[in-house]
Amino acid sequence: MKALLCRAFGPVDTLTLEDVPDPKPGASEVLVNVRACGINFPDTLVVQGKYQFKPAFPFSPGGEVAGVVEALGSGVTGVKVGDHVVAIGPSGGMAEKFVADSSKVIPMPGGVDFVTASCLPTAYGTTLHALRDRAQLREGETLLVLGAAGGVGLSAVQIGKRMGARVIAAASSAQKLAICRENGAHEVIDYGTEDLKERVKALTGGSGANVVYDPVGGKYTEPALRATAWEGRFLVIGFAAGDIPRIPLNLTLLKGCSILGVFWGMAMMREPVRGRAQLNELLAWAADGSLKPHVHARYPLERALDALKDIEQRRVQGKAVVIMGDTA
Numbered sequence: 001m002k003a004l005l006c007r008a009f010g011p012v013d014t015l016t017l018e019d020v021p022d023p024k025p026g027a028s029e030v031l032v033n034v035r036a037c038g039i040n041f042p043d044t045l046v047v048q049g050k051y052q053f054k055p056a057f058p059f060s061p062g063g064e065v066a067g068v069v070e071a072l073g074s075g076v077t078g079v080k081v082g083d084h085v086v087a088i089g090p091s092g093g094m095a096e097k098f099v100a101d102s103s104k105v106i107p108m109p110g111g112v113d114f115v116t117a118s119c120l121p122t123a124y125g126t127t128l129h130a131l132r133d134r135a136q137l138r139e140g141e142t143l144l145v146l147g148a149a150g151g152v153g154l155s156a157v158q159i160g161k162r163m164g165a166r167v168i169a170a171a172s173s174a175q176k177l178a179i180c181r182e183n184g185a186h187e188v189i190d191y192g193t194e195d196l197k198e199r200v201k202a203l204t205g206g207s208g209a210n211v212v213y214d215p216v217g218g219k220y221t222e223p224a225l226r227a228t229a230w231e232g233r234f235l236v237i238g239f240a241a242g243d244i245p246r247i248p249l250n251l252t253l254l255k256g257c258s259i260l261g262v263f264w265g266m267a268m269m270r271e272p273v274r275g276r277a278q279l280n281e282l283l284a285w286a287a288d289g290s291l292k293p294h295v296h297a298r299y300p301l302e303r304a305l306d307a308l309k310d311i312e313q314r315r316v317q318g319k320a321v322v323i324m325g326d327t328a
Contacts, residue, residue, distance in 0.1 A: 003095030004304045005058045009049030012308045015061070017301070023092075023099045025073035030105045032085060034067040035327050036118035036298075037093035039320040040151055041215075041240055044312045046091065053265070055091040061308070062093025062322065065100075066108065066117035076102045084108040086279065088121045088268075094304045096324055103272055106279055109287040114327040119151075119293035119319040120282045126237065126264040127155040127213075128278050131163060133267070134260045135211045135233040139164030144200055144209035146224055147216040147240055148185065149176035149317040154294050156213045157183050162290070165211070168203055170196060170220075179317050183294055191220060200227035208255075213237060221245040225257075232257040240314075294318030298327075 003020050025031040043061040045051040069083045079085055085107055087100035108117050131137040143160040147153040148169035160167045161184035169180035170189040177188040189199045200209055208229035214221055218241025225234055225247065232255060252259060268275035285291035296316045299307040300323060307320045 001096035003060045006047045007058045029073040031071040032067040032098045033070045035114040037062045037322045038064040038118040059091045060094045064121040065093045066114040111287045123151040123155040130262040141210035145213045197223040197227045218243040
């Protein structure tokens, strides 16, 4: 099979597309013929050795795929050869075949295509866990989303609206904010030209945002924290800006607010039953048409490097997907 391989930590450009032997499923594992692999910002960090998980070399980046079950290891139940499934793992997705533990393989409902299914686990799983489990977002509350045109950002706009929140989307250009509006944002802020804290205050009548969803970090975190409401909840999703901010903790005292870490991958490991139920819920929303991931572009495996570069350079709005074969 063909696979995009990382043989040593380094820049994205050092990855190579190679022919490698087909993997074989071990006990309790499932071999999936990959049709689509969703790409996320952390994939660009994994290959540089800058992420929490460090796979053994060589490995293919990408941890969420949709495809067709090709073979089963011993002891596998719940799926059979030929089933359309979503599968997740720490790495291995940018390849024609993917092996996953059977506990992380979920049958796809009818009416969901492979590209849509491959977009859901990481971004939408992170967001549903963040807004429901960590922030306990309530209907009628105000949700501020930073980096709102990115993969996790747009998922927060969509799911936040679905949960009944008033969504304020913040991004760095008029083009990105137009996409946020198309995906359900009630209000938008261009933090490239506007004062983030003051605009949030103005849009909320001075009270601030009840929940802040921050996958960006860097210089935007502190003004967003200053714009939270009394007893607000600040969700730490990631640091796409590159810098991990240092927070004046007196702000949490003055606002009675909470800073909540969101680590979906670890939550899935510690609470697999709940995580699996949430992924099934997301797939059901996609099946009934009420959830539609925004796909920026589809890249053949031969252009998988371009997908990673586009995400690294902040050129992707929504999701980038690497496709292999028929994705219907």
